[in-house]
Amino acid sequence: MRLNEIVFNDAKPVEGYGPGFFRIGGQVVQGPVIAAPSGTRTWGGFEDVAALEALVTEADVIFIGTGGEIAHLPQGLRSRLEDAGVGVEAMSSPAAARTYNVLLSEGRRVALAMLPI
Structure with missing residues (x-):
């Protein structure tokens, strides 16, 4: 088996998570979080559109x-983001973190918002 090191350039991957926290690019964030090219910051949840x-x-x-389990997004949230021209994918937070890391390693323009597990 051959292992290749992934290079993320300036982007910060999700390195870990646990009950109530995420570790992104070496920074521990308590509660809901946003990870994007502009940086990592806390998030107010679904109401913080x-x-x-x-x-x-x-x-x-x-x-x-959406936390430990997949859940539907509030329709207003999904509609506002899609009307603004950005794709939206809801999944459990662990799946969202993995998907974000993979696409980030490919150099894709992605962002992540997660509720804690």
Whole structure:
């Protein structure tokens, strides 16, 4: 088996998570989080639509982690983001973190917002 090192350039991958926290690019963040090319910051959850709308110029798709289990996004949230021209994919937070890391390693324009598990 051959292993290849992944290079993320300036982007910060999700390195770990646990009950109530995420570790992104060496930084531990408690509670909901956004990871994007512009940096890592806390997020106010589904009601904080403005923070996600601010990502439309940096990302072609936003992965939204809904916690430990997959859940539907509020329709208003999905509609506002899609109307702004960005793709939205909802999945469990662990799946969102993995998908984000893979596409980040490919140099894709992605952002991530996650609720803790």
